[in-house]
Amino acid sequence: xxxxxxxxxxxxxxxxxxxxxxxxxxxxxxxxxxxxxxxxxxxxxxxxxxxxxxxxxxxxxxxxxxxxxxxxxxxxxxxxxxxxxxxxxxxxxxxxxxxxxxxxxxxxxxxxxxxxxxxxxxxxxxxxxxxxxxxxxxxxxxxxxxxxxxxxxxxxxxxxxxxxxxxxxxxxxxxxxxxxxxxxxxxxxxxxxxxxxxxxxxxxxxxxxxxxxxxxxxxxxxxxxxxxxxxxxxxxxxxxxxxxxxxxxxxxxxxxxxxxxxxxxxxxxxxxxxxxxxxxxxxxxxxxxxxxxxxxxxxxxxxxxxxxxxxxxxxxxxxxxxxxxxxxxxx
Amino acid sequence: xxxxxxxxxxxxxxxxxxxxxxxxxxxxxxxxxxxxxxxxxxxxxxxxxxxxxxxxxxxxxxxxxxxxxxxxxxxxxxxxxxxxxxxxxxxxxxxxxxxxxxxxxxxxxxxxxxxxxxxxxxxxxxxxxxxxxxxxxxxxxxxxxxxxxxxxxxxxxxxxxxxxxxxxxxxxxxxxxxxxxxxxxxxxxxxxxxxxxxxxxxxxxxxxxxxxxxxxxxxxxxxxxxxxxxxxxxxxxxxxxxxxxxxxxxxxxxxxxxxxxxxxxxxxxxxxxxxx
Ligand SMILES: Nc1ncnc2c1ncn2[C@@H]1O[C@H](COP(=O)(O)OP(=O)(O)OP(=O)(O)O)[C@@H](O)[C@H]1O
Ligand SMILES: [Mg+2]
Numbered sequence: 053x054x055x056x057x058x059x060x061x062x063x064x065x066x067x068x069x070x071x072x073x074x075x076x077x078x079x080x081x082x083x084x085x086x087x088x089x090x091x092x093x094x095x096x097x098x099x100x101x102x103x104x105x106x107x108x109x110x111x112x113x114x115x116x117x118x119x120x121x122x123x124x125x126x127x128x129x130x131x132x133x134x135x136x137x138x139x140x141x142x143x144x145x146x147x148x149x150x151x152x153x154x155x156x157x158x159x160x161x162x163x164x165x166x167x168x169x170x171x172x173x174x175x176x177x178x179x180x181x182x183x184x185x186x187x188x189x190x191x192x193x194x195x196x197x198x199x200x201x202x203x204x205x206x207x208x209x210x211x212x213x214x215x216x217x218x219x220x221x222x223x224x225x226x227x228x229x230x231x232x233x234x235x236x237x238x239x240x241x242x243x244x245x246x247x248x249x250x251x252x253x254x255x256x257x258x259x260x261x262x263x264x265x266x267x268x269x270x271x272x273x274x275x276x277x278x279x280x281x282x283x284x285x286x287x288x289x290x291x292x293x294x295x296x297x298x299x300x301x302x303x304x305x306x307x308x309x310x311x312x313x314x315x316x317x318x319x320x321x322x323x324x325x326x327x328x329x330x331x332x333x334x335x336x337x338x339x340x341x342x343x344x345x346x347x348x349x350x351x352x353x354x355x356x357x358x359x360x361x362x363x364x365x366x367x368x369x370x371x372x373x374x375x376x377x378x379x380x381x382x383x
Numbered sequence: 384x385x386x387x388x389x390x391x392x393x394x395x396x397x398x399x400x401x402x403x404x405x406x407x408x409x410x411x412x413x414x415x416x417x418x419x420x421x422x423x424x425x426x427x428x429x430x431x432x433x434x435x436x437x438x439x440x441x442x443x444x445x446x447x448x449x450x451x452x453x454x455x456x457x458x459x460x461x462x463x464x465x466x467x468x469x470x471x472x473x474x475x476x477x478x479x480x481x482x483x484x485x486x487x488x489x490x491x492x493x494x495x496x497x498x499x500x501x502x503x504x505x506x507x508x509x510x511x512x513x514x515x516x517x518x519x520x521x522x523x524x525x526x527x528x529x530x531x532x533x534x535x536x537x538x539x540x541x542x543x544x545x546x547x548x549x550x551x552x553x554x555x556x557x558x559x560x561x562x563x564x565x566x567x568x569x570x571x572x573x574x575x576x577x578x579x580x581x582x583x584x585x586x587x588x589x590x591x592x593x594x595x596x597x598x599x600x601x602x603x604x605x606x607x608x609x610x611x612x613x614x615x616x617x618x619x620x621x622x623x624x625x626x627x628x629x630x631x632x633x634x635x636x637x638x639x640x641x642x643x644x645x646x647x648x649x650x651x652x653x654x655x656x657x658x659x
Contacts, residue, residue, distance in 0.1 A: 239497055246496040246503065247510075250475070250483040257472035264432060264470075265546065266458035266487040369474075 071379040074324070085226055093222040097294060099334040100229035101287055105311050106318070106326035107233070107240050108283030113312065114321030114369075115244060116276040117256025119179040121308050122166065122186030126281040128193060128303040129162050130155040130288025132200060135298040138210040141201065148212040148219070152289050159285025160278040162189075167277035171270055174259075186308055194300045205299025212293040225294040232290065236283055237323055241373050243279065244323075252276055313351070317358055319365030323373060328366045385409050386431070386554055386585050391440035393426050393609075400426045402609040403440070408602075410553075413576070413586040415600035417593075417620075419629065422606040424589040425467050428556045431587075432464040433457040444554065459487050461553030465543045465560060467589075473532030477523060477542055480531045481514035484549035514549065521545045521575065537568045544575075554585045561592045573599055597621070605629065 085096055109123045133155040137146040146154075170181050193200045200206065212219045219228055243249050251272045254262040263269055292298045310333065318329020332354075337347055358366070386408040393401035400423045408414050416424045429435040431442055433454035442450045449457050472480050489496075489506060496503040518524045521541045526534055531542060544560060560576070561569045573595050580586065590596050596603065597617045605613040605620060607629040613620060620626055 242497045242500075242503065243493075245507075246493050247483070247486050247489040247506070248493040250479055251486045251490070253475050253479070254472050254483045254486075257474055258470050260434065260454075261466070261470040261472065262483075263454040264434070264458055264464060265484045266455050266550065267483075268455050272486075 068379045071376050074376070075380060078327075082230065086223055090222050093226055095334065095338060097222060097225050097229055099330055100226070100233050101291055102311065102314060102330040102334055103233050103327055104229070104236060104287040104290075105284060106314050106330055107237055107323060108280045108287065109311050110315050110321065110323070110326055111240065111243075111252075111280040111283075112276050113315055115249060115252040115256065116273060117252075118273065118276070119175065119312075120182045120277075120280070121179050121305070121312065122182035122184070122189075123280070123284055123311055124303045124305070124308040125166070125186045125189035126159050126162055126284030127288040127291070127307070128189055128300075129158050129281075130285030130290075131292040131298045131302070132193065132206075132288075133158055133285070134289040134292035135206040135209055136199070138212070138293075139206055140208055141199075141206050145210055148214055148293060152286060155285045155289040156282045159281040159283075159288075162285070163277040163279075163281025164274055166281070167274045171273060183305065183308070186303075186305060190300050190303050193303070201299075203300060205297060205301075207297050209292060209296040209298070211296070219293070222294075225290070229290060232286070236286070240279075240283070241323055244372075245374075248272065248275060313355070315365075317355065317365060319367040319369060319371075321369040322365070322367055322371065324371065324376060325365045325367040325369075332366075385445070386587075387443050388427075389441045389443070391427075391430065391442065392438045393423070393430060393435065394438045400609050401430070401438075404606075404609075404611045405440075406604060406611055406614065408585045408587060410583045410585050411580070412601040413580055413588060413599055415596040415603040415617075416587060416589045416606060417591070417596055417603060418606035418612070423609040424606055425558055426609075427606070428464060428558050428587070428589060431457075431554070432462055432556055455487075458550075461550070462556065463547035463550060463552035463554070464556040465540075465547050465558055467558040467562070469536075469539050469543050471531040471539060471543055471546070474530055476528050477518065477531050477534065478511065478514055478527040480542060480546050481517060481549050482510045484546060485510050485513075487550075517545050517548055520578075522571075537564050540564060540568075541572070541575075544572075548579065553583065555579070555587070557586070557588045557590075559589055559591065561590055561595050569595060 081096065085093060088096075105123070105127060108126070109120065112118050112120045112123075134148075134151050136142055137144045137151045137154065138148070139145075166182065166185050170178055173181055194203055196202070214228070219225060244252075251262065251267045254265070254267060255269055255272060259269055291302075314329035314333050315326060316329070317332060318327070319325020333351075336350065336354075340347060340350060343350070362368070388404050388406045391401055391404045392399070404427070416427065418424055426435065430437050431449065433449070433452060433456075437450040441448055444460060444462070447460070449460065449462070452460065472483070475483070489510070492502070492506065496506055515524060515527065518527055521544070523538060523542060523545060526538065526542075531539065534542060540560060540563065544557065547555060547557075557576075561572055564572060569592060576586070576588070576599055588596065588600065600617060603615060603617055603620045604611060605623075605626050612629055613623055613626050615623070
């Protein structure tokens with residue numbers, strides 16, 4: 053047996069059991085959600101929003117290897133797009149799908165806007181500058197009272213409706229978010245496997261060698277920033293529509309950090325990992341409600357534990373959706 | 384139709400690494416670049432591939448300036464290279480290391496790849512086929528799905544050359560391809576490089592292994608202190624007293640040069656083992 057064969061054979065067979073467990077939990081949740089009280093549906097909705105955000109940020113962090121700590125800015129762009137275009141604030145009442153499109157475009161534009169100045173930066177420097185960018189957007193929103201309502205935010209947003217069907221109750225948003233997560237997740241996964249996805253991986257591994265094989269790293273990185281920002285912005289628009297209220301408080305640095313944590317804990321560079329990471333970070337506080345003031349401590353301990361036991365995250369990069377499907381359905 | 388250096392210079396601050404080198408490299412041949420440590424061999428490769436900027440002078444391929452282009456543009460003009468210290472995409476599989484080289488040709492179809500699954504699988508299959516063919520040529524097909532970083536040192540060297548060959552380059556630059564390889568692996572490498580001598584390909588090999596250089600190269604350039612000391616066929620180089628002097632100070636026997644190369648190989652071997 054060659055070394056290569058030994059290596060592939062070494063992967064544990066227990067993956068199958070875990071895969072089935074994963075699928076079973078997901079299906080049970082989806083089927084049970086319509087029967088749950090609104091409070092729990094809201095928790096699951098915010099879980100789905102975080103998964104969406106995680107999928108977006110993971111493109112930059114996990115695929116291209118660029119540590120972006122300002123992701124929440126794009127989330128804010130999307131949320132305020134909805135808030136301004138569907139509320140009494142400017143007395144605009146655009147249809148939801150149109151706003152979603154506008155938010156996506158604005159998100160992409162902001163992504164490129166951030167991307168251009170930070171193209172030459174890497175590692176810690178990139179992290180600091182993107183962190184600053186996130187804060188700048190939040191401060192701008194805070195100070196443009198005439199447009200954004202400042203710290204008070206924008207209340208009384210329109211009820212969303214899609215092609216005449218009203219989307220207002222938590223359960224409506226559950227279905228909307230579920231479809232969005234599935235569609236976006238699938239497209240992003242296909243993107244990861246495309247030639248552009250491979251180029252992102254090459255940039256992550258060795259940027260200079262990537263240029264040496266003819267990759268225009270500027271364009272590839274801007275594509276990563278733009279796609280990632282688009283998804284963040286779409287998540288923001290849906291978030292605003294479901295809350296029917298936005299304020300700068302939802303877009304603090306802490307949110308950015310939370311999404312990064314989710315990716316790192318779940319499994320960097322892997323969509324399945326994000327689902328796991330989001331589930332843990334969202335459900336942990338619910339389970340530990342009694343010990344609210346200990347939450348951060350628990351999170352810290354969890355991080356340390358994981359870094360020692362599973363440094364690649366709960367679901368490592370090598371166990372992607374394709375592996376899951378193969379484990380589930382043989383071959 | 385050649386690769387040409389015209390009064391090429393490279394300075395690092397006060398250090399002159401390349402001093403007015405003028406040379407041209409004809410297609411269809413394998414050109415060897417030899418010279419003592421620090422002679423400027425890697426600097427030549429790095430400037431040609433666009434990894435380093437040129438201080439003055441010019442590099443042209445088929446009459447077109449290369450030195451004014453960005454590194455990725457140089458690669459897309461048909462220049463491929465390997466590095467003195469192996470630089471693979473360690474956490475990508477062996478196959479992916481090659482597939483990603485299709486980026487310049489395939490990137491325009493990214494949207495279609497995402498939105499239209501049959502197109503994506505056709506593209507992937509095409510990439511896979513071409514890359515597997517190259518992997519088979521280097522006897523690496525058994526490693527296709529292993530991470531590149533997990534390969535033994537000698538295989539990594541081969542993989543790096545395989546990656547450079549994916550775009551079927553006009554100019555192939557190899558910086559010490561045999562460094563750290565054992566006798567058997569060096570022999571395999573020599574045979575494979577000989578098979579890659581194509582009529583319109585310009586191959587330039589920087590190497591300390593004199594057996595490899597003498598048996599493989601048609602034309603040899605000897606560098607010394609950044610200057611082009613001598614250019615000629617292997618036989619002419621071996622007969623030149625200047626070259627022997629440059630290499631070993633006082634020696635006058637090609638066997639001594641060989642001994643020096645052995646010595647270096649042993650050093651690199653130690654480094655390679657420590658790395659893995
Ligand atoms: N990045 C750099 N900065 C400063 N000096 C450099 C740099 N790279 C190379 N040099 C210097 O330029 C000269 C030529 O170096 P180069 O690496 O081209 O030599 P070489 O012929 O490839 O040697 P070796 O056989 O050891 O690989 C040396 O004196 C080296 O110290
Ligand atoms: Mg060198």
